[in-house]
Amino acid sequence: MTKLKTKTTLIAWAPPSMVYPAGIPFRVRVEKLEEGSIGEMDGAARTISLSSLPEHKPLLKETLLHEYIHAILYVSGISQILEDRVEEGIVIALECQLSRMVNFDKLGER
Numbered sequence: 191m192t193k194l195k196t197k198t199t200l201i202a203w204a205p206p207s208m209v210y211p212a213g214i215p216f217r218v219r220v221e222k223l224e225e226g227s228i229g230e231m232d233g234a235a236r237t238i239s240l241s242s243l244p245e246h247k248p249l250l251k252e253t254l255l256h257e258y259i260h261a262i263l264y265v266s267g268i269s270q271i272l273e274d275r276v277e278e279g280i281v282i283a284l285e286c287q288l289s290r291m292v293n294f295d296k297l298g299e300r
């Protein structure tokens with residue numbers, strides 16, 4: 191019983207290496223980010239970066255979804271006409287709703 195529990199704990203969710211927001215390939219990296227940052231999206235570089243800090247690990251699913259939504263807005267050109275704080279509000283609202291509906295194991299699918 192304990193062994194099974196340990197095994198389950200070891201098979202933790204890992205982010206996909208690629209995601210396809212609006213059909214565009216974005217590389218997903220897990221790396222050291224600026225202090226206080228859990229995730230970042232670089233539209234020009236087609237990259238989403240997630241924090242490698244162990245304490246951020248429980249937040250990575252929602253963070254990937256958050257950055258994925260930013261990437262959709264970037265790719266579609268909508269982020270260019272939104273103030274940063276307006277875009278952030280839209281992204282947070284969508285993330286909160288969608289995180290209850292999304293299958294995180296399928297975020298890397300086209």
Ligand SMILES: [Zn+2]
Pocket residue numbers: 256260278281
């Ligand atoms: Zn954001």
